[in-house]
Amino acid sequence: MIIKDIMTPDPLTINLLSGVKRAEQIMREKKIGSLPVVDNEKLVGIITSRDIRRSHPNRIVADAMTSNVIVLTPYNTLWEAKDLMENNGIERLVITNKDSIVGILTKSDLYKEIGKYIDNLTGMYRKEYLLAEALRLLENNKPFSFLFTDLDKFGEIDKNFGHEIGDKIITEVSRLLKKFDNDKISICRFGGDEFVLLLDGGKESAVNLAIKLIDEFQSHQWTNHLDIHTSIGIAVMNPQNKSINSENGYSVITELLNKASIASTNAKKLSVKYLVVEF
């Protein structure tokens, strides 16, 4: 889920003193929508087909390009690329590594890839998104928590009312959870009747959120007047206590998520609404 896996490597570039006509010719022949602009091999801008349409064909690239180029490295995540493109209203990113241009990432390639990580039934992201977000929080050395929520006796609903009602319930759960989606909380459908919330906050905030979720489940009017409850496993990460580096970060996070999943199962066994484990 890093840019390196989907970017177009070694893109063609154009010198800033080349003509706009030349840039247009290259783009047309190679069927590409933009060219990074270089001056002495240093990135100084980007010229897109839109820039070309707006410029007099006699101009040099320096007078038609966009100077503020937004760049990322090949090791940034797809979600970081998506945020950057959406926040800046741009269609492509130049990918650089130690001042060298190593690739280009277009919005269409990015969205095609991100689409693979979206759940068809609920429109929610899959776990890959949450893991990438968690990695970001971990790298920032901030405490965070996974809340693994698993519906109680969902198998019986499927058996007694059929999969269609089961799917309706899953969709209702996703809508209910989406109400909690904000700057501090990211949500995904983990699989089946399991959803995970990633909270940018420690134990106290996580427990408060779990209580709110449980209350919301209890007060919601469910399809077929069903009684739907959930058990929540909370796993809290205090990164300042750990020797975490970029190499073991991913395995630390997956281990934490696993602990949250087990805590959810144990909460069911112990007949409690939530259970907290700290890492």
Add this chain to the structure above:
Amino acid sequence: MVRKYEKSKNADISIRFSEFEIPPMQDVLVVGKNAPIGPEAARRMADILSPDQYDIIKINHDSVEAIIVRKTILNMIPSEKLLPIIIDEVNEFVSINSVYKANIQIVINVKRSIEL
């Protein structure tokens, strides 16, 4: 009776020599937004012909992209005073497709009194 016409073809050539101005731009260049030469190209042209003599000032205007001004002019009048005057004048005729050159003459009048 068949009438014959005589055909002839000739060319008159006249040549007018004059000195090439260096740089070919004068004190000010006003660059339209869709002019065939952009401000960066104009600055580089000026820099090659007369290094370090011009400043490029990009402006926010419907038709004008930038104004390139001889630095000695800006030593006499700051750009925030000069640009509004230039813009005010070119507004009357400016086209986004054109580049205009302008000559500016500045006379600074000084009057001092001294005590005798």
